[in-house]
Amino acid sequence: MSGTLVLNASYEPLSTVSPRRAVVLVLRRKAELEHAVPGAYFRGAALDLPVPQVIRLRRFVKVPFRQQAPWSRRGVLVRDRHRCAFCGRRASTVDHLVPRSRGGGDTWLNTVAACADDNRRKANRTPAEAGMRLLVEPFQPTPADALVLALGAQGSPASLPEWLVARTGMAGAA
Ligand SMILES: [Zn+2]
Structure with missing residues (x-):
């Protein structure tokens, strides 16, 4: 599958994100699961999570999807x-x-x-x-990253289960 469709609280389609990002948004209670991929799960240590096909944001947001994410x-x-x-x-x-x-x-x-x-x-x-070497190169967030950033990914990924962080690559270039 290509990605999870993200609906605004008003049910207006906004964007797609990776299914793993969608799971994070649901776990962070930023979005609700509308439809799951039948029979597909992210397997975790404590629980299995359905793979989202469509999620809907719990609060209406205005997100500049086509624009660059504002720096912060x-x-x-x-x-x-x-x-x-x-x-x-x-x-x-x-x-x-x-x-x-x-x-x-x-x-x-x-x-x-x-x-x-x-x-x-x-x-x-x-x-x-x-004389200091960078382990990673800074990058411009993609529109999908901008969504996560705009939603305010409060708290650190460390507050999420380790297996999920590894699977979602919260801030990675998708
Ligand atoms: Zn350091």
């Missing part, structure tokens, strides 16, 4: 799954690759999630100047 610090953390781009540990801060004091902007491609230690260590330098 929280959005960067969600995109990078709260993992430090330099060491992979839990990240709570956002690092500007080209520091703002040197003209670097608040853009998706200039920012990565970073742990406080690495953010402090890098300081007012570029990664190259600091």
Whole structure:
């Protein structure tokens, strides 16, 4: 199957997302399951979840699907799954690759999630100047990512079961 259809609260079709993203939206109570794929399940340790074919958002949202997702610090953390781009540990801060004091902007491609230690260590330098290597390249969220970000993926993926995080790739480029 290609994807799960997302309906607005008004039943207006909005977009499609991957079935795994759809499961996350349902688990986070952002959406309700309207139709499941017959006989298909995501198998989990504790429970099996039906694979959504159609979900409907619980609250009406205006989402700029065709536009770029607006940049935000929280959005960067969600995109990078709260993992430090330099060491992979839990990240709570956002690092500007080209520091703002040197003209670097608040853009998706200039920012990565970073742990406080690495953010402090890098300081007012570029990664190259600091001799720090990026484990992941920052990317512009896709329209499907924008949906997840716009819905406010509150809390970290760490609050979800590990198997589900692995299967959903919450912030990955779908
Ligand atoms: Zn780090």
